[in-house]
Amino acid sequence: MPPRIPAIRRHLLAWFDQTQRPMPWRAVHPATPDPYFVLVSEAMLQQTQVSTVIPYFARFITAFPTVADLAAAEEQQVLRLWQGLGYYRRAKNLHKAAQAIVAAHGGRVPDTVAQLRELPGIGPYTAGAIASIAFGRPEPLVDGNVIRVLARLFGMDEVADTPAAKKKIWALAAAFADGPRPGCVNQSLMELGATVCTPKNTRCGECPLQKDCAALDQNKVAVLPRLSPKKKPLHVAHRILAIAKNGRLLFEKRPDTGLWAGMWQMPTLEDPKPSAAGWCAQQYGLQLGNLEKIGHFKHQTTHRTIAFELWQSKVAGGRLKPGLAQWRKADEVDDLPLAKPQLVALGMLG
Ligand code: SF4
Structure with a gap:
């Protein structure tokens, strides 16, 4: 583990405790959120902004307050409540995951990454999110925000979305999660990437990690992370x-x-x-x-x-x-x- 991580983690947690945005699926430390709420919100948040998700989440939870309610619903009803969010495969997989949770886990969202990964539509990111945020397990997660924050923080010059670079980033994220309050640490990395360490108009002046940041120190904020060129649509x-x-x-x-x-x-x-x-x-x-x-x-x-x-x-x-x-x-x-x-x-x- 890079020696600076415990100090950076402390700065992140202090910042997160002060600035985290209220979200209906979040709980304020030391409370932990409902695992089902985390499952639903993580499915909705893939490729979609928080502000868009909030009203959809509220309607969805009102219609299906528990995993069992969602499992028992008609797929058309689930898709109807997803209408406008796009990427409808997420809704179908979430519905199937709820059915699997009822069938194999008595309606309780499993708490290990291995069991979560067996559910339809749950990849490494979502499994890490649920295990750490809902159950406090020291499991990492990596999404686009985390890639950007860690690539800048550690001044990674290699192309960050290659398998080798992603492996490095997962290892760094694992080091961050291996300590106190892993769910909050994970959320703080994502929150920093979403609100401060943004792709453009990066607000380094408001960042709690200014003194730790290699990209800022080396004047590389605008060029990191280096990413493969996007395919033309x-x-x-x-x-x-x-x-x-x-x-x-x-x-x-x-x-x-x-x-x-x-x-x-x-x-x-x-x-x-x-x-x-x-x-x-x-x-x-x-x-x-x-x-x-x-x-x-x-x-x-x-x-x-x-x-x-x-x-x-x-x-x-x-x-x-x-x-x-x-x-x-x-x-x-x-x-x-x-x-x-x-x-x-x-x-x-x-
Ligand atoms: S100092 Fe700037 S580039 Fe570095 S982590 Fe903070 S916001 Fe990102």
Whole structure:
């Protein structure tokens, strides 16, 4: 363990005790939070900011106050409460994890990293978070914030997201967690990265670790951590079809795997080649009348920039093939989990 870690840990804890942001899933030391709350919040916080998560967390916990309530819920209900948070696989995995906790652990969230890692969707970060924050175990965690803070603090010049560098960072994080109040130490590293040691406009003047920081000392704050260049997002085009019949629109459930798995949508043509009318006849057994373009918008996912076009048409003939889709009034879809682009499209329809 680098000799400075115990002193840095003390500075971090003192800073965290004074400045930590209140969050509904947090407990103030010496209390420990409800492990189920930590499980839910960690699932929601992946790729998502705290301010966005807070209202979702409140609604989710109101609907499913315990692991058993979540385990017993319908997946559609879980996805509906996740609607707008994105990355819906997290919701499906959280639901499955709750079912596994009920089946294998009597409804109590397990407290070891090994048992946590056996649950669906729980990787090393989340297992470390739950074990340390909810159970006070000396387990490390590493996320983007922790990588940035530790790479700067220790002046790591190598590319920080390579497997070898990550191994070093996990070892440093383990040294931080191997001491008093590991859950608070872990949270303080993440909190520092989220609020002070930020990627841009870094606020070193407010940092409790100024005197310990190699990057500040060597004037390298702006260049650390060094990261591999990001892959350019793929550009694709989708067409959403608002197909109307007797004042209702056609909706269908997406497949259980892939993007927006299990969510609902208006028929969406993801292949730019076929004609919408021919595709609808083949896919749904419906003949369309005139197709009218309503508008367009862009949507960004982790790896794709999707240019959406919204088209509308009335059904001119044919019969809906059974089992594929259902007719709904546009204002009667509250029970259907809809991904963000579908909500945007519905908003454009007025
Ligand atoms: S001094 Fe600046 S670069 Fe160093 S840890 Fe603090 S905020 Fe980050």
